[in-house]
Amino acid sequence: MKKPNLILLGAGGHAQACIDVIEQEGKFNIAGLVGLPDEVGTSRGKYQVLASDDDLPNLLSQCQFAIVSLGQINSPKNRIRLYERAVEIGFKLPTIISPRAYISPSATIGAGTIVMHGAIVNANATIASNCIINTRAVIEHDAKVLDNCHISTGVIVNGNSKVGAGSFIGSGSLIKEDISIGKNAVVGMGLTLRHNLPDDSKFLG
Numbered sequence: 001m002k003k004p005n006l007i008l009l010g011a012g013g014h015a016q017a018c019i020d021v022i023e024q025e026g027k028f029n030i031a032g033l034v035g036l037p038d039e040v041g042t043s044r045g046k047y048q049v050l051a052s053d054d055d056l057p058n059l060l061s062q063c064q065f066a067i068v069s070l071g072q073i074n075s076p077k078n079r080i081r082l083y084e085r086a087v088e089i090g091f092k093l094p095t096i097i098s099p100r101a102y103i104s105p106s107a108t109i110g111a112g113t114i115v116m117h118g119a120i121v122n123a124n125a126t127i128a129s130n131c132i133i134n135t136r137a138v139i140e141h142d143a144k145v146l147d148n149c150h151i152s153t154g155v156i157v158n159g160n161s162k163v164g165a166g167s168f169i170g171s172g173s174l175i176k177e178d179i180s181i182g183k184n185a186v187v188g189m190g191l192t193l194r195h196n197l198p199d200d201s202k203f204l205g
């Protein structure tokens, strides 16, 4: 059966990692990418940057599915803008899961979220929409990750902790169990967070 076409929204480094996961998952045919105006016509491996954001509505006739492949450090603003625009135009935003990730049958994962190679999403964990659960991140039992978060490579979010919407957790950081992180928070890389973090705050150790 022919695979449905999928377009990637964002053509930087994170898009390269997304391409690998999407190819390994094998459910979609990658039609190409959407990037900045000066990236149009360039390639990312086998795939072309077909258009810039402004042309997005014209791609719907060739392509029903889209995923946000822009990276996120500090602010979730651009990923949220692209996600909302894609939904408004009428694209479907699938959940993409690496075949090398483990997702508990009791976990739930929202639309437009990508779970990358080696990640573990354990029992009763909830991941909302438009999130990145990056390579080898662990989301432990009963933990919650709300919309538009980036949980970077090698992060451990321990049991029953909550990461508020739009937050970023830097590479390799450890979040103690039962911790609540507010919305739009930033946790730098390589840190251990043992206390709650308010909305809009930055934890740099």
Ligand SMILES: CC(C)(COP(=O)(O)OP(=O)(O)OC[C@H]1O[C@@H](n2cnc3c(N)ncnc32)[C@H](O)[C@@H]1OP(=O)(O)O)[C@@H](O)C(=O)NCCC(=O)NCCS
Binding pocket: 073, 074, 134, 152, 153, 169, 170, 171, 172, 186, 187, 188, 189, 190, 191, 204, 205
């Ligand atoms: C948190 C982060 C986004 C802050 O970036 P920023 O706002 O540009 O801040 P700066 O890098 O200028 O750092 C400000 C200060 O905090 C310190 N700092 C920043 N991140 C830190 C960290 N993770 N641990 C300890 N100190 C840190 C810096 O050394 C600097 O200190 P100084 O003023 O004494 O020199 C960035 O440092 C970071 O951790 N990025 C994550 C990278 C990552 O995980 N990438 C992988 C994606 S998959």
